[in-house]
Each structure stands twice: as structure tokens, then as C-alpha cells.
Amino acid sequence: MSSGFWLAHCLLTTPRARKGFNLLSMLGAHKDVAMDGTRDRNIFGAFALMIGDDIVRASSSRAPEAGPAASALALLAHKPGLSIRMLAVGVGLSHAGAVRLVDRLATEGLIERREHSTDGRTRSLYLTRAGKIASDKVLASRDQVIAEGLSILKPRELKILCDIAERVLRSRLESLEQSYRICRLCCYEGCTNCPIDAELLERGVDRENDDDG
């Protein structure tokens, strides 16, 4: 069997050939046999999933309960006075679920409901002192897990990665609600010149002075 025949045979019979791979891409590629980027996306997806899982696991392990409690604490540290409605969106819960979450966290003395300054319906949520401590623990463990994950990267690579992250974040930003989800575990003090805020401002939304929370 000639090598040419073998190549053609493979191209026609392997699963890879049937999934859109072609001769040109096979001849032109070095490490990545398929130049269509499937492998890149696969590996990057695993990477993002691993880091994301680590972030969620590390942060919620420091929270008083599993699930969205960690995000709620961090979000309230970021934006004191948040309403229950926006909290619900930020942590990805239904409104009723958020009310119950606030109930539990309030019972534990971590957050408190106050009257809204202008709207009698809205409750403004604030961290208590104990809540601030809990939130700090959550954020610290998140920061640590990211630092560990990226510890093998050189400072220059970190910069490149951060630059890419920043541009992707800005381009994929859809709405104010989504911005709360994205930033739900971010550290306020650490996010100097936050790209999400900047992008929202460019679009005419001022998240920082948004008193409806």
C-alpha cells in the first residue's frame, strides 16, 4: 500500500475525516492536526472549566453554606445596598430563592435588610461586620486559587492573558444584569480600573452610582 493511498484511506475512513478535516489542514498543521481550532477550543474550555470550578469550590467552601451564598456575600461587599432583585440576578437564583437565601444569611447575622432611601418597596441589603469578615475569606480564597492556578506563568504571560481576558470580557458583555453575574465573585478593592465598569460607562450605564442596586 503506497503512502499516498494510505493517506487517502485515512482521510476517508477515520472519524476525523468525516468531521470536516481536510487534506490541506492536515498537511499545513504542526502540533494541531486540524487547523480549524477545535483542539484549541477544547483545551481552552477545559482550562476555563477547571479554573471556574476551582473558583466556585474554593469560595463557597469558605462561605457559611454551599451554593450561591459565597457569591451573595462577595456581591454585597462589592455593592452595598443591593436590592434583592439584583442579588437574585447576580447569583443566578429566582426571586423567591434569593429571598430565602437572604433569610438564611440574615438569620446567621451576616447581612441585614434596611429600608431603601426612596422606594418603600425595595430592601437595601448590607453586610454586617461578621458578613464582611466572611466575604473577605471568600474573596481571599478565590484570589489564592487563581494565583495558584496561574503560578507557572511568567509575568509577561500573565499580562497577555489578562489583556485577552479584558478584551473578551468587554466584547461579551451584554447587559447590566449579566455584569453582576460576571463580577459576582470579584474583589472590589482589587479591581482598579474595572473593565466591566469602563465598558458599561462607554455604553451609558453607570453601575457604580446605580442606587436601585
Place this chain on the structure above:
Amino acid sequence: MSSGFWLAHCLLTTPRARKGFNLLSMLGAHKDVAMDGTRDRNIFGAFALMIGDDIVRASSSRAPEAGPAASALALLAHKPGLSIRMLAVGVGLSHAGAVRLVDRLATEGLIERREHSTDGRTRSLYLTRAGKIASDKVLASRDQVIAEGLSILKPRELKILCDIAERVLRSRLESLEQSYRICRLCCYEGCTNCPIDAELLERGVDRENDDDG
């Protein structure tokens, strides 16, 4: 008030000054006022969390039920014959939870339990034809969401990002069990020359020919 006094004043009184920022880092940095990387980690964390959330949401929205079902289908497409024990680890469920998940998916005709070739205790799990279709939908939506997320990047940046991802994945790999979690939503055909497999092999673990699944 001289500018020098003003600078010193800020350094001593702003929250930023109290959190480890110093004069040197302020003078030396351009965009990132703090050179300690806090902002980089913050932004990258938001980035990873957003992509990770998108992956989970997109894939599980194509699955017959929310939660770990999508991961289970993808994992079984990747490794047919997987045991319930390893499936449980891969999708992050207790053993009992995995048994129930398998019950539901089997009732829906998506997977089936077969006898293990050598071990009478172990059940080998396989996708049915319908399960393969469902799994393909899950993987396709994952691939699409990643492609959309990275669509603004130039091919060269994609390569850099993938290279970083690959190295971080290999360096952060801890165990065979963790590798199943990391790859739980990966596409088998798309992951040519899988870095996780390569890393495991270097460490003397052969995930591909692991019949205990």
C-alpha cells in the same frame, strides 16, 4: 499643598494604600496601578468564571435535565464503559447521586448498564444511539459557546491562549479522578493529542486503556 504632600497623603489615607500598594508600584505601573497582579487575577477570574458559566449553561441546556446530566453524557461519549464510581467522581456527585442520575438517564433511554467484562460488581455504562445524539448536541453547544466567546481573538492570540491553557492544565493536574472532572465536557474527537492524556502518560497513568473506567 505640594504635589508631593498630596501623593503621600493619598498613599496613607486611601483604601488602596492600606492594602499593600506602595509608592514604587504606583510610579512604575501604567494601566495596572498595583503591580502585584491583583487586578490581573481579578479580571482573569471573572473571565474564567464567565466562560465556565457559559459552558455549563449552554451544555446543560441541551441535556435532558439540568445539572450534571450533560457532563455524564459527554463523559460517556469520551469514555464508553465507564463505571458508576468514576462517573460520580467525574460529574462531582456522591455515589448514590450518580446511581440515581444513571437511573434517570437509563429510563429516558439515553444510556444503558451492561455487565463488566471481568468484575462482577462493576457496571459498564454505554450511551445508546439516542444518548449519542444528545451528547453530540451537548458538545456542539459547548464548542459553539467557546467559539463565540473567543471570536474577537486573532488566530495568533488563540494559539497563545491555548498554549497557556495547555501548560496550566498539565501543571495543575493532580489525579486521574480530577482529570475526569476537568475533561467532563470535552469532545473526544476534537481533542487530538490531549494534553491531559499526555501528562498522565508521562506520570505512568494510562487513562485510555483503563478498563476499570
Place this chain on the structure above:
DNA sequence: TTATAGTATATGCGCCACGCATACACTTAT
């Protein structure tokens, strides 16, 4: 001003996935 619609929060209710503990089947070591 009054009436109506819209919005924010709270709650009754039921569901279902989950984990713990246990039981059973089978394998491996002594």
C-alpha cells in the same frame, strides 16, 4: 384625586435531587 397597571418583596406549597447510612453482591488477601 382616583383608578389602573407595574414593580419589589414575602410566603404557601410541592417537588426533586442530593447525601447519609445501610444492605447486598462480588473480589481479593490472609
Place this chain on the structure above:
DNA sequence: ATAAGTGTATGCGTGGCGCATATACTATAA
């Protein structure tokens, strides 16, 4: 052969969640 270890299955209780609804308040319109 007995004991210990491992994989799977199940009874049971728990708890967070969403749906639908009730209540309070705001905003708009006649």
C-alpha cells in the same frame, strides 16, 4: 475458608429551589 475491601443499589430524611400567589408600594393616566 474467613475476613476485609470494593462496587452497586436503596430506604430515608433533608433542604434548596421554583411556581403561583398575596401584600405593599410606586407610577401612570383619566
